[in-house]
Amino acid sequence: MKNKPTKTAIAIEYGLNPVPILTARGDGEAAAAIIAEAEKQDIYIAEDPYLVSLLSELELNDEIPEDLFVAVATILSWAYWLRGIEPD
Numbered sequence: 001m002k003n004k005p006t007k008t009a010i011a012i013e014y015g016l017n018p019v020p021i022l023t024a025r026g027d028g029e030a031a032a033a034i035i036a037e038a039e040k041q042d043i044y045i046a047e048d049p050y051l052v053s054l055l056s057e058l059e060l061n062d063e064i065p066e067d068l069f070v071a072v073a074t075i076l077s078w079a080y081w082l083r084g085i086e087p088d
Helices: 029-040 049-057 065-082
Strands: 008-013 023-026
Touching: 008 029, 008 049, 023 029, 049 065
Parallel strands: none
Antiparallel strands: 008 023
């Protein structure tokens, strides 16, 4: 029997930072906790396994690398749009 792949979750924050930063990362139960907290706080959740894989290489509080800005900006723009807000 094959092992089921472990789910990974990351959290990024942009609001008060000049560049988005990685604020949480976890696998398995930790990933489930990150997702549960995001749902509890009504935070937009996107599923992009490739982007999660790349962002998982960062350390906590690291800035998102410039080569991932477009991918992260796309997700952030959806999050803003869904909430009906415009970034400053």
